[in-house]
Each structure stands twice: as C-alpha cells, then as structure tokens.
Amino acid sequence: MKSNISASTSGADVVSGAGSGSDSNLCGVEKVESCTRRRMAANARERRRMQGLNTAFDRLRKVVPQWGQDKKLSKYETLQMALSYIMALTRILTEAERYSSDRRWIHIQYDHIQGSENIQTYLGQAAEKKDSYTDRIFPFNHESFQIVN
C-alpha cells in the first residue's frame, strides 16, 4: 500500500479546505473549518468505499481460475475472467441439460474433469491446455480482452 497515505490525505485536505479561493467563496470564510471537516469525512468515506470495492475484487479473484499465474489479475482482467468463467459454467449446464439422457456425454465430461480438485481447477487447467474441447468450453485468453463500448 501507499507509504504516503496519511501525509497526502491531511495535506490535500488542508489545501482544499483553506487554500483555494473557490472553496472560500463557496463556504464563506467563517465556514472554512466546517467545510474542511466535511471534505475530510467525504474523503474517508470514499476511501472506505474503494476499500470495500477492492475487497470484493479480492473475493472475486479467489473464485475465478488463475491458471497458474503468480501475478495477481488486474481488476480489468478479473472482470473479464469472471465473465468468461460464468459463460463457461453456463455452457456446461446447458449441455448437461441437453444431453442429460445421453450417458456418453456424461462420460466425456468425466474424462475431462477427472483429476481436477473441482470445477474451478478444471477450468483453469482447461484454459492452459487449449485442446479443442476445452477451447470450446472455456474460450478465455488474455489476447481476447477488448474494450466494450
């Protein structure tokens, strides 16, 4: 984490509260203190909000396949991976439903998933192997990241 959090926080808050002319006009000279207090409270709330958001990202990273990466996924990559993961699971469920009466399909799934601790591990390995079957089930790759407008 940042080493200058407290310094930059207090410094910026003081500047915004007492330093800028626009703030003085906005709040009135006699209200500078209260204006500063409100700005500091808003900054603290925003920090807590972003920390909550980051906690949510960490939880998402834990349930999404990492495919052996030692470096943690960025926020953007985490969202893309989650999207791909959900689509893969949806596809598996859809196929399971469609072929629920076909015992051969069940054996095909079993052969592919066998040896993995769970479905998440399996999908992570599937993404690394990239054979035709896993490529169809789990199409995620870094190169496929695109900005969606």
Next chain:
DNA sequence: TAGGCCATCTGGTCCT
C-alpha cells in the same frame, strides 16, 4: 524510462 496499474483526492450528480 515509458507504460500499466493502483490509491487517493476532488467536485459533480443523484437519492433519501
């Protein structure tokens, strides 16, 4: 050193 990623501050907007 440039570029990517991130945390924080800040002002604006919307909602209760």
Next chain:
DNA sequence: AGGACCAGATGGCCTA
C-alpha cells in the same frame, strides 16, 4: 443536508 456513486486528475510503485 448528507451520503453514495462516479469520473477525472494526480502521483507513486513496479516491470519490461
């Protein structure tokens, strides 16, 4: 009025 959310700006850290 105050809180939540958002997007832009800024600066620090890390890696190729």
